[in-house]
Amino acid sequence: MRNTHGPTAPYRWLGEAFALCSRSWATVLGGSALLVAVAVAPTALQLLLQSALPALGNWLQILTTVLGLVLMPPALGGFFRMLQALDRRQPAGAGLVLSLYSEASVAQRLILCNLLFAIATLLAMVALVYAVGGQGLIDYLQALAAIKPGATAADLPAIPPGTLTVVGLLLLIALFVTTAQQLAAAQIALGRGGVMGASSDGAVAALRNAAGLLLFYLPVLLVGMIVTVLVAVVAAVAATALALVSARLAGILVGLGVLALLVPLYALMLAFFYRAWIAMLAPTPGADAATTPHEIAA
Numbered sequence: 001m002r003n004t005h006g007p008t009a010p011y012r013w014l015g016e017a018f019a020l021c022s023r024s025w026a027t028v029l030g031g032s033a034l035l036v037a038v039a040v041a042p043t044a045l046q047l048l049l050q051s052a053l054p055a056l057g058n059w060l061q062i063l064t065t066v067l068g069l070v071l072m073p074p075a076l077g078g079f080f081r082m083l084q085a086l087d088r089r090q091p092a093g094a095g096l097v098l099s100l101y102s103e104a105s106v107a108q109r110l111i112l113c114n115l116l117f118a119i120a121t122l123l124a125m126v127a128l129v130y131a132v133g134g135q136g137l138i139d140y141l142q143a144l145a146a147i148k149p150g151a152t153a154a155d156l157p158a159i160p161p162g163t164l165t166v167v168g169l170l171l172l173i174a175l176f177v178t179t180a181q182q183l184a185a186a187q188i189a190l191g192r193g194g195v196m197g198a199s200s201d202g203a204v205a206a207l208r209n210a211a212g213l214l215l216f217y218l219p220v221l222l223v224g225m226i227v228t229v230l231v232a233v234v235a236a237v238a239a240t241a242l243a244l245v246s247a248r249l250a251g252i253l254v255g256l257g258v259l260a261l262l263v264p265l266y267a268l269m270l271a272f273f274y275r276a277w278i279a280m281l282a283p284t285p286g287a288d289a290a291t292t293p294h295e296i297a298a
Helices: 009-022 025-052 054-087 094-102 104-146 163-191 195-208 210-243 247-280
Strands: none
Touching: 009 025, 009 054, 009 210, 009 247, 025 054, 025 094, 025 247, 054 094, 054 104, 054 163, 054 247, 094 104, 104 163, 104 195, 163 195, 163 210, 163 247, 195 210, 210 247
């Protein structure tokens, strides 16, 4: 594991990520489109089955949640494999994103790693809500969960004191857990690590570089919030205009627009985590230049 990096390191990793993606935008965006398709497939399947089997709504939600936990981690690992091939200037295609579905042992480790972080995140969030928000916030969340579809603003419960503090802390926890999780996934997919070892490496690397990551994430979050508001306003105006023609058409086009934004966002975000892995966890400075046969198999 590398030593702690300076506060500007994440910005350097972002620049390296953009440079890496720019080597072959067609391949990277194609791989990212496959990744987004894998991410939304469980939800699409749930909506399709719910229209045919409405009585099984809760069971279908559980089924598709499990499906997402199984399908997404190998695809993420495959995306890291694709980025590594591009970084080494080896032949790479978008199909590498799906390559780890045929490597059962690596796919299983990625799934277990993802599940471990999901459980740890849930426990940390529950503990934080109890510790900072207290019973008032618990009651508020329960009241929100009990609200039925079609409720108006007047039906919403009052926000208890301290909620914004909890939300801010939860967001920071989510950012650092995501960083540790992606580093661990890259360690498994690229470094052949085990579940516990890779998870520990990812968590320690994220914590050792917490100050630099915080200085990076805070402005990124601010820009992201501004962009999100602007996109939401544009989407709302477009949806209102399209709804005059067809409400279903408006929903489809707005949904496709959101997915189109997710494709480059996923690509750049994962390229950032890949370059962070190179800097923090690659075994030796030249380890990322080594070649193994299965890493370039499409």
